[in-house]
Amino acid sequence: MNKTAFTNSETAWCPGCGNYSILETLTGVLNEMETPPSQIVLVGGIGQAAKTNQYISANGFSGLHGRALPAAVAIKIVNDDLTVIVNTGDGDSYGEGGNHFIHNIRRNVDITHFVHDNQIYGLTKGQPSPTSDPCDLDHITDACNMSASFNPLLIAIATGATFVARAFSGDQEHLAKIMHAAINHKGYALVDILQPCVSFNKKNTFAYYKQRVKPLDDSYDPANKLAAMEKAMEFGDTIPIGILYQQQLPTYKEKRSELFDTMPLIDKKVRLEDVQALIKSYI
Amino acid sequence: MYNILLGGAAGDGIETMSALLEKILKQSGCHLFTIRDFMSRVRGGHNFTQIRFGNIPLAAHRDALDGLFAIDETTYKEHCHQLSSDGFILCDDSLIIDDDRVIRLPLKEAAKKIGNPKVISSVAIGSLLKLFDFSLTPAADIFKTNLRADLVAVNLSALEKGYSLVKPRFNFDPVQTSDQILLSGNTAIGLGALASGLKFYSAYPMSPSTTLLDFFYVHGNKMNVAVEQAEDEIAAINMAIGASYAGAPAMTGTSGGGFSLMVEALGFTGIAEIPLVVVDVQRPGPATGFPTRTEQSDLNFVISASQGEFPRMVIALRDHADCFYQTARSFALAKKYQMPVILLSDQYLADSTTTLPILNTNDIVTYSPEPDALPEKECYRRYALTASGISPLRIPGKTEALVRVDSDEHDEFGQITESASLRNQMVEKRMHKLDLLKDELIEPEFYGYKHCQSLLLGFGSTSGAIKEAVDILNADVKNYGALLFGDIYPLPMNQLKYYAAQVVEIINVEQNATGQLAALIRQEALICCNNSILKYDGRQLSVDDILSGIKNMKGGF
Numbered sequence: 001m002n003k004t005a006f007t008n009s010e011t012a013w014c015p016g017c018g019n020y021s022i023l024e025t026l027t028g029v030l031n032e033m034e035t036p037p038s039q040i041v042l043v044g045g046i047g048q049a050a051k052t053n054q055y056i057s058a059n060g061f062s063g064l065h066g067r068a069l070p071a072a073v074a075i076k077i078v079n080d081d082l083t084v085i086v087n088t089g090d091g092d093s094y095g096e097g098g099n100h101f102i103h104n105i106r107r108n109v110d111i112t113h114f115v116h117d118n119q120i121y122g123l124t125k126g127q128p129s130p131t132s133d134p135c136d137l138d139h140i141t142d143a144c145n146m147s148a149s150f151n152p153l154l155i156a157i158a159t160g161a162t163f164v165a166r167a168f169s170g171d172q173e174h175l176a177k178i179m180h181a182a183i184n185h186k187g188y189a190l191v192d193i194l195q196p197c198v199s200f201n202k203k204n205t206f207a208y209y210k211q212r213v214k215p216l217d218d219s220y221d222p223a224n225k226l227a228a229m230e231k232a233m234e235f236g237d238t239i240p241i242g243i244l245y246q247q248q249l250p251t252y253k254e255k256r257s258e259l260f261d262t263m264p265l266i267d268k269k270v271r272l273e274d275v276q277a278l279i280k281s282y283i
Numbered sequence: 284m285y286n287i288l289l290g291g292a293a294g295d296g297i298e299t300m301s302a303l304l305e306k307i308l309k310q311s312g313c314h315l316f317t318i319r320d321f322m323s324r325v326r327g328g329h330n331f332t333q334i335r336f337g338n339i340p341l342a343a344h345r346d347a348l349d350g351l352f353a354i355d356e357t358t359y360k361e362h363c364h365q366l367s368s369d370g371f372i373l374c375d376d377s378l379i380i381d382d383d384r385v386i387r388l389p390l391k392e393a394a395k396k397i398g399n400p401k402v403i404s405s406v407a408i409g410s411l412l413k414l415f416d417f418s419l420t421p422a423a424d425i426f427k428t429n430l431r432a433d434l435v436a437v438n439l440s441a442l443e444k445g446y447s448l449v450k451p452r453f454n455f456d457p458v459q460t461s462d463q464i465l466l467s468g469n470t471a472i473g474l475g476a477l478a479s480g481l482k483f484y485s486a487y488p489m490s491p492s493t494t495l496l497d498f499f500y501v502h503g504n505k506m507n508v509a510v511e512q513a514e515d516e517i518a519a520i521n522m523a524i525g526a527s528y529a530g531a532p533a534m535t536g537t538s539g540g541g542f543s544l545m546v547e548a549l550g551f552t553g554i555a556e557i558p559l560v561v562v563d564v565q566r567p568g569p570a571t572g573f574p575t576r577t578e579q580s581d582l583n584f585v586i587s588a589s590q591g592e593f594p595r596m597v598i599a600l601r602d603h604a605d606c607f608y609q610t611a612r613s614f615a616l617a618k619k620y621q622m623p624v625i626l627l628s629d630q631y632l633a634d635s636t637t638t639l640p641i642l643n644t645n646d647i648v649t650y651s652p653e654p655d656a657l658p659e660k661e662c663y664r665r666y667a668l669t670a671s672g673i674s675p676l677r678i679p680g681k682t683e684a685l686v687r688v689d690s691d692e693h694d695e696f697g698q699i700t701e702s703a704s705l706r707n708q709m710v711e712k713r714m715h716k717l718d719l720l721k722d723e724l725i726e727p728e729f730y731g732y733k734h735c736q737s738l739l740l741g742f743g744s745t746s747g748a749i750k751e752a753v754d755i756l757n758a759d760v761k762n763y764g765a766l767l768f769g770d771i772y773p774l775p776m777n778q779l780k781y782y783a784a785q786v787v788e789i790i791n792v793e794q795n796a797t798g799q800l801a802a803l804i805r806q807e808a809l810i811c812c813n814n815s816i817l818k819y820d821g822r823q824l825s826v827d828d829i830l831s832g833i834k835n836m837k838g839g840f
Contacts, residue, residue, distance in 0.1 A: 038683045054699055059679040060687035061528055064551050070518040071525030077509050078483055078531035082680045103514035258504040266530040268507040270480040272644045279474055279642050282464035
């Protein structure tokens with residue numbers, strides 16, 4: 001593989017934004033893979049994180065806010081040869097796209113979902129996101145949740161996700177490892193990537209995450225669902241990062257053997273004689 | 284020509300009985316047009332089907348009935364005013380109906396004696412066939428091919444018993460119908476989509492579009508179509524857009540409420556230039572409205588839905604043949620112009636069944652782009668600025684070219700831009716496609732007397748009734764013509780302007796309260812209608828409604 005097949009370009013992000021290291025890591029991961037750019041589709045919704053596909057030389061689909069997942073799964077359903085990777089933010093994935101998040105976990109289509117989670121709305125300048133920390137009622141800041149915080153990992157595990165991981169943009173080596181594992185996973189893979197928003201999130205800063213993130217140790221068993229749910233609820237002085245849960249279950253395609261074989265759906269010929277025979281069955 | 288109604292509560296088996304009876308009548312040499320009127324409930328209430336049959340092709344229902352099969356007294360009460368003076372009411376002898384036209388038969392008792400109370404509808408079919416003097420052979424054939432093997436014998440006994448209970452009252456000259464098919468509007472849309480190579484259908488169940496989803500569930504695997512029930516209509520359309528981007532001919536179907544949720548994504552297909560077919564099977568709105576009933580009130584909505592400006596096409600389906608051929612054509616147009624094409628149907632067309640000549644997959648409009656010699660790889664520009672406004676379309680993964688699409692305003696490569704000059708170029712490029720499309724619009728069908736003084740205007744599913752009304756009116760005074768719009772946006776105007784200059788009055792006939800077609804014509808062609816016949820009670824405009832509308836307008840004809 002040409003090691004510079006995937007290149008990145010000038011971005012619309014703030015200096016110091018966590019997205020840079022995610023972009024750099026992802027570009028590196030893609031370059032290490034055997035798959036050429038023409039076989040990769042990077043899908044995004046709307047938001048700063050969703051612009052990731054604009055900056056990598058691969059196929060790109062920049063859809064609507066919150067609607068990256070429905071488009072991504074359909075791309076994979078009709079052409080299984082493609083590697084489909086979604087990059088979007090926490091607002092796009094869990095707020096506007098919450099319904100699609102839940103139901104595409106259930107579909108288990110073989111795609112990868114990288115959520116750039118900075119616990120805030122960046123592009124609209126500082127409103128709380130579903131994953132913003134809960135407000136301290138004695139000290140309410142701009143970007144805290146008066147509602148309960150959304151725990152994407154816990155919800156993903158509970159909804160039947162087959163690959164659930166957390167990573168941190170500040171630990172690129174670890175992030176790369178998790179990205180590889182997620183892309184290689186057969187089925188829907190979620191990686192919630194913590195990243196600082198230097199402009200608007202004054203609480204969950206680079207230093208905040210750096211002090212708290214702790215890679216899961218080798219003794220951790222990602223096949224234990226209940227333990228994974230407990231782990232997913234740890235988010236305080238220590239924030240575990242790594243593959244919290246992984247299980248191999250039949251994918252969307254594997255469950256539909258009558259429709260899918262080795263040939264992608266888009267390559268299958270239209271058999272007009274079958275359609276004509278079906279029409280004649282109405283005689 | 285005869286017209287009979289079968290009525291009962293939801294769950295009484297009227298739908299199953301009607302479907303069998305329709306097949307038997309077709310096999311017996313009848314053309315058919317059947318409407319289904321049902322409530323938004325699973326049990327109880329009042330549902331009916333109205334089967335019109337004759338020895339010429341039929342394109343609409345009529346109000347006057349020759350016979351009623353009443354499972355309950357409600358059916359009689361609801362419909363006795365439609366029954367002609369020499370018509371009949373067929374019912375079980377337990378029903379209390381005070382009417383000279385009633386034929387009371389021991390239907391329940393006969394079914395019980397045969398050993399299965401559920402075969403009551405087969406007893407009734409036997410009696411109905413005898414009343415119209417049909418032979419039993421076609422019915423026996425249909426029972427054998429349509430019923431579960433272990434139920435054939437008992438139903439045949441029931442059929443014969445019913446046949447023996449009455450004497451013939453009417454007679455019928457059968458015609459050759461073995462070259463005809465019998466299907467519903469939604470089935471014809473499904474077949475049209477399959478014929479054009481559909482590979483992906485996503486939808487959220489919503490009456491009256493749901494039977495389209497059901498159709499694809501049944502036939503999807505065999506026909507290589509992925510069918511996905513989405514979590515909502517927003518997902519349904521975004522899935523279809525993703526599938527289309529990846530090279531699969533894709534469609535989504537819904538009714539007005541679901542279409543409302545799809546609106547933002549409709550604009551996305553416009554700016555991202557992604558081919559897509561969207562079916563809106565209309566029902567009366569707003570909001571939940573009348574879930575199982577009919578209306579043509581989404582016209583204004585679908586031609587303007589979504590923020591911003593982008594090219595789109597809207598085709599109103601007029602009949603079951605349109606459902607097949609225009610659906611197929613919509614795929615070709617969506618692909619050619621890389622834009623959304625919206626098909627407007629409605630509950631009347633979706634659920635009604637009719638006989639029509641065998642649809643032919645060789646007669647559909649297709650589109651295969653000329654192979655172009657653009658450089659592949661890095662030089663591919665998804666939104667290349669061309670003279671036509673149409674940019675060469677590549678499928679991701681099928682070439683080394685990188686295919687980038689964007690809901691933001693973008694440059695030729697699909698990269699986000701904020702440039703004023705690029706914005707102008709892209710808007711002009713997209714809108715220019717409409718100019719090309721205008722050259723291949725299909726003019727409305729003219730029907731009636733060429734030198735007419737009164738011109739009726741209609742679109743979509745009211746066409747059959749309007750044509751029959753024109754025939755009846757012209758039998759009296761040769762004065763009427765009609766323009767029946769299929770392609771409706773952009774509005775084809777040649778025929779319209781020609782006839783508008785000739786006639787004395789123009790009457791728009793529409794299944795909505797505000798005259799949306801008339802408004803569109805005023806806006807686009809600066810032509811005003813003089814009178815209108817509008818209906819919005821959820822029940823389809825009949826030939827009779829049009830005739831009485833014209834009579835009331837003129838004070839008699």
